[in-house]
Structure formats: structure tokens, C-alpha cells
Amino acid sequence: MSHQPPAPLPLFDRNLLCIVERVVPFAEREEWSRAWRAELWHMHHRSRSHRIQTLSVITDLSIGLIWDALWLRTDSWRRTLSGTATLCLSSLLGLSLLSTLIALVITGGWHSLSPYLNDHFKRSLFAAPLVVFVAFATASRRHIEQSSTNNRLYWIKRQLFFAVKISQVLLLAFLLSADICQPIHTPLPNTADFLQVLCFVIFALVGLRWALRDQEQRCKQCVQLLATPMRVGRPSHNLLEWNGTKLNCKQGHGLLSVPEMETSWCQSSQWVDLKPSWEQAASV
Amino acid sequence: MNTPRLSHSAALILKALSLGYCFGLDVMEVTGLPSGTVYPALRRLERDELVESKWEPEEEATAKHRPARRYYEVTREGKTAALAATQRYPLLAHLVPEKRS
Numbered sequence: 256m257s258h259q260p261p262a263p264l265p266l267f268d269r270n271l272l273c274i275v276e277r278v279v280p281f282a283e284r285e286e287w288s289r290a291w292r293a294e295l296w297h298m299h300h301r302s303r304s305h306r307i308q309t310l311s312v313i314t315d316l317s318i319g320l321i322w323d324a325l326w327l328r329t330d331s332w333r334r335t336l337s338g339t340a341t342l343c344l345s346s347l348l349g350l351s352l353l354s355t356l357i358a359l360v361i362t363g364g365w366h367s368l369s370p371y372l373n374d375h376f377k378r379s380l381f382a383a384p385l386v387v388f389v390a391f392a393t394a395s396r397r398h399i400e401q402s403s404t405n406n407r408l409y410w411i412k413r414q415l416f417f418a419v420k421i422s423q424v425l426l427l428a429f430l431l432s433a434d435i436c437q438p439i440h441t442p443l444p445n446t447a448d449f450l451q452v453l454c455f456v457i458f459a460l461v462g463l464r465w466a467l468r469d470q471e472q473r474c475k476q477c478v479q480l481l482a483t484p485m486r487v488g489r490p491s492h493n494l495l496e497w498n499g500t501k502l503n504c505k506q507g508h509g510l511l512s513v514p515e516m517e518t519s520w521c522q523s524s525q526w527v528d529l530k531p532s533w534e535q536a537a538s539v
Numbered sequence: 540m541n542t543p544r545l546s547h548s549a550a551l552i553l554k555a556l557s558l559g560y561c562f563g564l565d566v567m568e569v570t571g572l573p574s575g576t577v578y579p580a581l582r583r584l585e586r587d588e589l590v591e592s593k594w595e596p597e598e599e600a601t602a603k604h605r606p607a608r609r610y611y612e613v614t615r616e617g618k619t620a621a622l623a624a625t626q627r628y629p630l631l632a633h634l635v636p637e638k639r640s
Contacts, residue, residue: 289609293608293609294564296606297564297608300605301564315573315574318573318574318575319567320574322578322579323579326582327582330586
């Protein structure tokens with residue numbers, strides 16, 4: 256059965272379709288092309304019979320065709336990258352670059368920014384281990400590591416991601432605190448220095464708490480964010496049965512059960528590895 | 540189930556679809572929205588399961604010497620969302636005329 260339109264499209268439309276279809280993800284390309292060939296055919300046919308402004312309609316539809324292709328591409332990226340470690344680290348890196356750019360704009364150039372950052376960096380470097388210690392000491396670490404999560408490779412992968420994430424959070428906290436205090440540095444240098452350290456400590460503490468929480472809610476194998484949170488049990492039955500939230504790995508690697516309240520018989524969140532057959536089910 | 544909150548243009552498109560305008564080009568004409576708004580909005584509505592798309596039967600289109608088109612239908616959730624959107628944007632009901640068969 257042929258999917259070709261009865262009459263061929265004008266050369267401009269065919270060329271435009273050929274160029275733009277490269278933007279569309281491969282799996283959706285054929286259907287996208289078929290749908291737009293039909294839309295363009297009907298538009299030309301209609302403009303002949305209704306005597307409407309062909310040029311403006313063609314221009315408008317060409318823009319729509321490009322937007323549609325771009326939407327499919329960005330949606331495909333969103334589905335691929337959503338919740339991944341790559342997205343997390345690149346977002347933090349992007350924010351750090353943005354903060355550096357803001358600092359450059361405020362100070363007016365790299366020559367004046369460099370000594371200013373150097374000066375504050377030493378103070379922040381001194382405060383950083385203390386902040387990390389406080390953040391770890393006060394964090395609720397309720398996790399239970401189980402079975403295949405003992406796999407050395409997965410453990411290294413998780414710790415490497417965590418170390419990079421913490422470094423980026425500290426860097427971002429430093430850059431943000433420097434951005435905030437830079438405008439008052441010239442008139443009030445001592446106050447600005449004190450405020451910078453204070454801001455760094457606050458931002459770093461908030462950032463580290465987020466990093467720890469984010470780490471807890473990631474798969475122990477693929478380090479992707481866990482999805483589909485589901486409430487299980489009733490809080491009123493807390494002394495009788497387990498109640499809390501269950502989160503799944505999108506790839507089907509495992510299941511995290513987070514209790515609503517820490518009880519004497521269930522103090523920790525539990526990570527349960529799922530059998531490989533679940534991975535196949537999740538990929539469908 | 541929570542009814543999704545739609546933007547004005549998405550609500551307008553959903554309203555047009557619920558009134559029987561089932562092709563992208565028809566929706567563009569009746570709403571006056573540019574194609575750069577209509578087609579990505581249709582994709583989003585489909586992703587949110589408020590509309591579903593189907594292909595016209597190939598034989599029917601071939602018999603009329605034209606290519607088969609992709610058409611959109613409002614789902615049950617979509618009808619609920621369209622109703623909620625009409626309540627939120629009362630002027631919506633006057634913006635799109637009923638389709639003549």
C-alpha cells in the first residue's frame with residue numbers, strides 16, 4: 256500500500272521536508288514525514304479551491320513544520336535525559352557558568368574578577384570541610400544497601416557521581432556568594448568578606464542537603480532518579496503495618512521503600528533489587 | 540484524577556477539536572492560531588492523553604484521490620479538561636463556532 260500523495264508536492268515543500276526531517280528522531284521520522292506531506296498537500300489543494308493567500312499560509316505552515324520537528328527532538332531529549340546523572344551534573348555546571356558570567360559582568364572583566372575570586376576562594380576553601388562535615392553529621396542517612404548493590408562497579412559509579420555533584424554544589428555556592436557580595440565589596444570590604452563567607456556556608460549547607468537527598472532517591476545501579484512515587488499503607492495503622500512511599504527505577508533495576516515514620520521495627524529505607532526480567536518489562 | 544490546567548491556546552485547540560475540527564489545518568483556520576502554536580500543542584495534548592491521533596483509512600483517501608491525513612480525537616479525559624477549560628475561560632465557547640457537517 257503506497258503512502259505517497261496522489262500529486263507530488265512543489266519542489267520547495269519537498270526540499271523543506273527533506274531538510275527538516277533530519278531534526279526529527281529516527282523512530283518518528285517516517286510518520287512525521289507522512290503526516291506533513293498530507294498536510295501540505297491539503298493546504299495546496301485548499302488554497303487553490305478557496306483562493307486564500309497561498310504565500311502567507313505556506314510560510315506559516317513551514318514554520319509550524321519546523322516547530323513540530325523541533326518539539327519532537329526536544330521531547331526525545333527530555334525523555335532520554337530526564338532524571339539522569341548527566342542532566343544533573345550538566346545543570347549544575349551550567350549554573351556555575353552562569354554565575355561566573357554574572358560575576359564577569361559585575362566586575363567588568365577577568366582582570367578585576369580574578370584577584371577578587373582568589374581572595375574569597377581561600378576563605379571558602381577553609382570553610383568548605385567544616386560545612387561538609389556539618390551537612391553529613393546532620394543528614395538523615397536511612398539507607399540500607401543490599402545484595403547486588405554491593406557490586407563494586409555500581410558502588411564506584413555512585414560515589415564518583417556523588418563526589419562530582421558535591422564539588423559542583425560547593426563551587427556553585429562559592430560563585431553565588433561571590434556574586435551577591437561583589438557590589439558592596441568596594442564601599443564595605445570587611446562586611447562584604449564576612450557576608451561572603453556567611454552566604455557560602457548557607458548556600459553550601461542547603462546545596463549539600465539537596466545533594467544527599469537527591470543521592471538517596473537515585474537508582475543504586477544506573478544512578479537515575481527514581482520515579483512513580485506511590486503511597487502504601489495508612490498513617491493511622493502505623494503501629495500495625497508498614498506505611499510509606501515506594502519509588503521505582505524507570506529501567507526496572509530496583510524499588511526503594513521509604514517509611515513515613517522511623518519505627519523501632521523499620522528504621523531505614525529499603526532498596527530491593529529487582530530480577531533482570533523486570534528490566535525487560537520496564538523497557539517495553 | 541486532577542484536571543490538567545491548560546494554557547489559553549491549548550484550551551482553544553482542545554475546544555476546536557471537541558467541536559469536530561479534527562485536522563491540524565482546520566484547527567489553525569478556525570482558531571486563527573499560527574501553525575507553530577497548533578502543531579506542538581497537539582503533540583503536548585496527545586502526550587498528556589487528552590487527545591489521540593489516528594490515520595484516515597488509506598482506501599477512503601485513495602478513492603478521493605488525496606493522501607490520508609492524521610486526525611485528532613478528544614479522549615474522555617480531554618472532554619473533562621475541555622469542560623473545565625470552558626468554565627475557566629468562558630469566552631472560549633464564543634470563539635470557536637460549531638462545525639457544520
